[in-house]
Amino acid sequence: MASEKEVKTKMLCDRIKEVREHTGLSATDFGAKIGIKKSSVSLLESGKNNPSERTILAICREFNVNETWLRTGAGSMLDDSKPSILARLSEEKQLTPREQAIVSAFIDLPPQDRAAIMRYMDSLVEKLSQAPPDPQKKDPDTASSSDG
Numbered sequence: 001m002a003s004e005k006e007v008k009t010k011m012l013c014d015r016i017k018e019v020r021e022h023t024g025l026s027a028t029d030f031g032a033k034i035g036i037k038k039s040s041v042s043l044l045e046s047g048k049n050n051p052s053e054r055t056i057l058a059i060c061r062e063f064n065v066n067e068t069w070l071r072t073g074a075g076s077m078l079d080d081s082k083p084s085i086l087a088r089l090s091e092e093k094q095l096t097p098r099e100q101a102i103v104s105a106f107i108d109l110p111p112q113d114r115a116a117i118m119r120y121m122d123s124l125v126e127k128l129s130q131a132p133p134d135p136q137k138k139d140p141d142t143a144s145s146s147d148g
Contacts, residue, residue, distance in 0.1 A: 013047035015070055015077075019063055020045070022077065029111065034058035 020030045020041070027041040035058060036044075043049040051059075060067045066079040086107070090100045106114060 011073055012051070012071065013045055015073060016041075016051065016059065017045040019059060019065055019070070019077065023063055033062045 020027065023030065025033070026038075027045075028038040031038050031041040034055060036055060040049065044051050044055070056067070056070060059065055060070060060079070064079050064084055065077060066075050069075045069077050086100065086104055089095070089103070095103065106117065109117070
């Protein structure tokens, strides 16, 4: 028969795995967000290792997880009492709903797709920096004083 600590640990490991699966992240990416290696994530999810206090708090902070739920299973997984990181960023930077949707869509992409978009943006910036000035566009600094 399993001890109470073993049952509690097993349930905690199941909840950690549930959080990772909910995020859609690989063990490598999940671990990177909370400062641990893929092998540590695997050990936590299998119940072979117990999470440190730091790891529990990092999971709650990074993924907006209800700490009580993570520790005990009581309540809902997500902590709806705190605004999401994106909501806080949107408010702080006064993002429009369209800008917020673009940021949200970008961060929800798999890492390789985000990297592809960043490579495209880098090449676009490089091409634009080498292009001659557009004669149709007037420089705002010189356009107002030339009518005289």
